[in-house]
Amino acid sequence: MLRDKGHIDKIFSDGLKDLSVQPSADLWGKINADIKLGRRRKRAAVILISLAAAASLALLFTLSDNLLFQQNVKVYQDKALAEIKINPNPENARIKSVATDNEVGQLADAVIQSDSKSESQRSVILPLSSYDSCNIIQKRERGIEIVLPKSKENIIGNSTLTMKLFNSGIKDRKVSSSVLVQDSLMIARNLRMLAQFDKAEGKKKEWSILGQVSSSYSSYKGDKSGDKSENGLISIGGGVKLNWQTGKKLAIQTGIIYNKFGQQLANDNQIFDGVTFNNVFTKQVDLDPVIESSAGKIVMKGRSSLYSSNETFVSRSSSSSDMIQSFEAIEIPFILRYSLLDKKFGLHLSGGLSTNLMIGNRVYDKNTRETIGETSGIRSTNFSTSFSLGMEYQLSSKLSLSMEPAFKYYLNSINTDSNFNYKPYSIGLNSGVRYKF
Amino acid sequence: MKDKKLERIIKDSIKGKSKAQESLYVEYAPKMMGVCLRYAKSYDEAEDILHDGFIKIFHSLKSFRFEGSFEGWMRRVVVNTALERFRSKVQLHPVEEFDEVEEEELDVKDASLEVLLKLIQDLPERYRMVFSLYVLDGYPHNEIAEIMQITVGTSKSNLARARGILKGKLLEYWDEQDHKSNLRIC
Numbered sequence: 001m002l003r004d005k006g007h008i009d010k011i012f013s014d015g016l017k018d019l020s021v022q023p024s025a026d027l028w029g030k031i032n033a034d035i036k037l038g039r040r041r042k043r044a045a046v047i048l049i050s051l052a053a054a055a056s057l058a059l060l061f062t063l064s065d066n067l068l069f070q071q072n073v074k075v076y077q078d079k080a081l082a083e084i085k086i087n088p089n090p091e092n093a094r095i096k097s098v099a100t101d102n103e104v105g106q107l108a109d110a111v112i113q114s115d116s117k118s119e120s121q122r123s124v125i126l127p128l129s130s131y132d133s134c135n136i137i138q139k140r141e142r143g144i145e146i147v148l149p150k151s152k153e154n155i156i157g158n159s160t161l162t163m164k165l166f167n168s169g170i171k172d173r174k175v176s177s178s179v180l181v182q183d184s185l186m187i188a189r190n191l192r193m194l195a196q197f198d199k200a201e202g203k204k205k206e207w208s209i210l211g212q213v214s215s216s217y218s219s220y221k222g223d224k225s226g227d228k229s230e231n232g233l234i235s236i237g238g239g240v241k242l243n244w245q246t247g248k249k250l251a252i253q254t255g256i257i258y259n260k261f262g263q264q265l266a267n268d269n270q271i272f273d274g275v276t277f278n279n280v281f282t283k284q285v286d287l288d289p290v291i292e293s294s295a296g297k298i299v300m301k302g303r304s305s306l307y308s309s310n311e312t313f314v315s316r317s318s319s320s321s322d323m324i325q326s327f328e329a330i331e332i333p334f335i336l337r338y339s340l341l342d343k344k345f346g347l348h349l350s351g352g353l354s355t356n357l358m359i360g361n362r363v364y365d366k367n368t369r370e371t372i373g374e375t376s377g378i379r380s381t382n383f384s385t386s387f388s389l390g391m392e393y394q395l396s397s398k399l400s401l402s403m404e405p406a407f408k409y410y411l412n413s414i415n416t417d418s419n420f421n422y423k424p425y426s427i428g429l430n431s432g433v434r435y436k437f
Numbered sequence: 438m439k440d441k442k443l444e445r446i447i448k449d450s451i452k453g454k455s456k457a458q459e460s461l462y463v464e465y466a467p468k469m470m471g472v473c474l475r476y477a478k479s480y481d482e483a484e485d486i487l488h489d490g491f492i493k494i495f496h497s498l499k500s501f502r503f504e505g506s507f508e509g510w511m512r513r514v515v516v517n518t519a520l521e522r523f524r525s526k527v528q529l530h531p532v533e534e535f536d537e538v539e540e541e542e543l544d545v546k547d548a549s550l551e552v553l554l555k556l557i558q559d560l561p562e563r564y565r566m567v568f569s570l571y572v573l574d575g576y577p578h579n580e581i582a583e584i585m586q587i588t589v590g591t592s593k594s595n596l597a598r599a600r601g602i603l604k605g606k607l608l609e610y611w612d613e614q615d616h617k618s619n620l621r622i623c
Contacts, residue, residue, distance in 0.1 A: 008600050009572040011607070015553045017573055019471030023484055028462050031491045032455060038492070039453065 206245045208436040210255070210402065213238040216428025218261035220294060221409070230294055233324065235260040243337070243434070253335040253350070261424050262326035264366065265293060293325055293375065295422040296415040298363050300373040322367075325375060327414070327424075328360025333386065346392035346400070356382045358414070377417040384410045392434065404430040443507060451499050458495055465508065466491070469515045475569045476519035478558050486522060490515035516574055520584055523566055548607065556606050563587075564599035571596050 219232035239257030246252055291298040335352030358380050363373040388406035395401060409425040449457030469490060473483035494514050501510055557565055566585060570576040571592075576584075581592045 008604050008607070011548065012553055012557065012568075012603070013572055015548070015550050016471070016475055016557070018468075019474065019550060019554070020467040021470045021474060022467050023470045023487055027466070027484055027488060028459060031462065031488055032459070034488075034492055035458070035495055038496075 206437075208243040208245070208434050210241040210243055210253075210432055210434045211238075212241065212257070212402070212404075212430045212432035214257075214259065214406070214428045214430040216259070216261070216406075216408075216426040218263070218424055218426035220263065220422050220424040229266040231264040231266065233260075233262045233264055233326065235262070235326075237428075238432075239331070241333070241335075249339045249342075251337040251339070251348075253337055253352070254333060257331040257333065258328070259331055259426075260326060260328050260360070261426055262324060263293070263295065265291075265298075265323040265325055265363075291373075294420065295325055295327075295424075296375040296377050296417060296420045298323075298325065298373050299376050300363075301371070322365075323363050323372065324366050325363045326360070327358060327375075327378065329356040329358050329382070331356050331384070335386070337390070344394045346390075346394070348390040348392065350386075350388045350390060350404070350406075352386060353411075354384045354386060354408075356384055356410070358382065375415070377415045377420070379412070379414050379416050382410055382412055382414050384408055388430065390430075398436045400434040400436075402430075402432050402434050406430050444503060447498060447501065447503075447507065450495060461494075462491060465511055468508065469511060472512055472515050472574075473519065474554055475557055475573055476516070476523075476566065478562065478565070486515065486519045489522070490518040493518055512574070516570070517584075520566065523562060524586070526562075548610065552610060556603055556610075559606070560599055560602060564595050564602065567592055567595040568599035568603070 214237045215234070216237065217232050217234050237257060237259035239255055239259075241253050241255030241257070244252045291300070331354045333352055333354040335350050335354075337348050337350040339346060339348050341347040358378055361374050361378045362371050363375065364371045386406055386408040388404045390402055390404040392400045392402045406428050407425070408428070410423045413421045413423055415422050446457045446460055450461055466487065470483060470487050473486040473490065474480070477483035477486055490511075494511055497514065501507065557568065560568065563585075567581055570581045570584075571578065578589045578592045578596075581587075582589045585592065587595075
């Protein structure tokens with residue numbers, strides 16, 4: 001007999017509390033498959049979200065571009081109409097006397113229509129009797145088509161307009177001269193506004209791409225520990241940078257840049273120059289000597305030579321000449337750019353950090369350019385900092401020429417061997433072209 | 438499993454390594470299946486709970502802070518999985534309030550685990566939940582009330598009902614066993 005109140009509980013808890021039952025053998029397979037499926041779904045969701053975000057951004061850019069453009073065209077239409085309505089000068093008076101009421105009414109009803117053939121084009125149409133009786137000015141770089149009433153006479157009253165129309169290839173057609181004057185005023189105003197729009201839009205551009213070619217002199221800061229005397233190296237590099245204007249003054253840049261650096265090793269210390277042997281038998285000797293430079297140990301490759309009795313050993317590589325110890329890297333920079341001056345001539349200060357992925361490491365003969373070895377222990381990823389003062393000259397609202405004296409310094413020794421503390425730096429001039437989207 | 442080894446397996450499982458996840462499963466699945474069987478009405482349902490429970494365990498493993506018993510943490514996840522399943526069935530029950538009944542003394546005889554498990558599994562679901570939570574997993578009434586979205590009074594009355602049913606069925610079973618053994622003697 002159980003005296004405690006929870007006896008029924010005890011029977012079950014004693015029996016079932018630590019119950020252990022083997023589940024069916026295939027259950028783990030199902031669980032594992034579902035976990036993997038979940039991961040795949042998660043990955044798919046991430047990809048989908050990324051794609052959606054990219055598509056949304058693209059759509060946003062497209063829409064914002066279109067909306068901005070449309071807004072400006074509307075302003076331009078309104079102003080043009082205001083001009084017609086508010087400014088009843090003698091020219092306009094003459095229009096009224098010559099042009100029919102219908103024609104003036106049609107002028108006042110100027111409308112903006114989207115070109116059905118292309119979404120990127122917009123047409124400003126002053127409707128007359130039919131399209132085929134109209135003159136057409138195309139401002140190709142903006143994708144705008146201005147359709148004008150047909151004209152019989154050359155436009156000579158407004159020299160600026162005449163030039164614009166001439167440049168645009170306007171043709172003389174039959175139209176009343178009074179309508180032409182009215183049109184000329186409107187077109188002149190519209191073209192001025194387009195030019196203003198171009199300028200205003202230029203300031204709003206946020207993304208741009210820079211193509212750069214750089215010429216630089218590289219040397220190093222670190223312990224001098226080489227066998228040979230070492231001098232800096234002049235080399236050429238280049239790449240592409242993407243510039244994101246985050247504010248009026250500040251921009252972020254990243255990209256991909258190829259660059260080359262290294263040093264010249266002067267042969268003032270003959271280690272394995274030609275040596276005369278007088279052996280009585282023929283044998284092969286593998287030399288593979290090691291030279292020390294400040295950047296690390298240079299391992300000479302394939303320097304085995306065949307020599308025989310009474311023969312003078314001739315090294316396969318002409319080690320007697322100077323050598324170039326060169327490194328190539330792909331740089332991925334993260335740069336902050338601050339605009340000191342942002343007019344037609346621009347001045348910018350830039351500074352940032354870069355990841356440098358080493359893609360080349362060789363030592364070659366300066367004269368023959370034949371590869372004779374490589375530096376051992378070179379780190380595959382290195383970090384550097386850079387500073388530059390950029391100057392830009394704006395060729396158009398989209399295109400600028402740039403020139404940028406720059407200083408770059410490696411933050412870590414590029415050799416993994418702690419005996420070598422080789423931190424290269426380079427002073428160079430980057431020049432290139434910037435294109436705003 | 439030793440603490441350091443277990444910690445490494447848990448960390449590898451968090452990283453998504455299948456081997457580590459499988460070793461956790463092999464180690465703990467039988468015990469967790471035991472928990473599931475007490476909350477399910479059948480073996481199949483228990484396996485479903487175990488399946489969902491382990492998916493949830495691997496999903497939320499990174500929230501385990503290596504404080505306290507890992508088995509206890511797993512058990513809690515599995516019990517929660519069973520309760521979620523119970524809640525998802527959207528059961529509406531009248532609020533039952535009973536005065537606590539004094540338990541009668543009981544002549545305890547042998548009963549196999551299978552029998553005890555069967556008796557629990559045959560209980561109405563809400564009684565089974567409350568009984569398992571309170572008696573077998575040590576949840577207090579206020580916590581049971583919260584997780585089952587019932588009142589403390591209902592929790593207590595469900596427990597009393599469960600006890601009554603189990604006691605009746607257990608006595609019935611023992612009588613049956615006595616009767617069978619008497620027949621064999623005769």
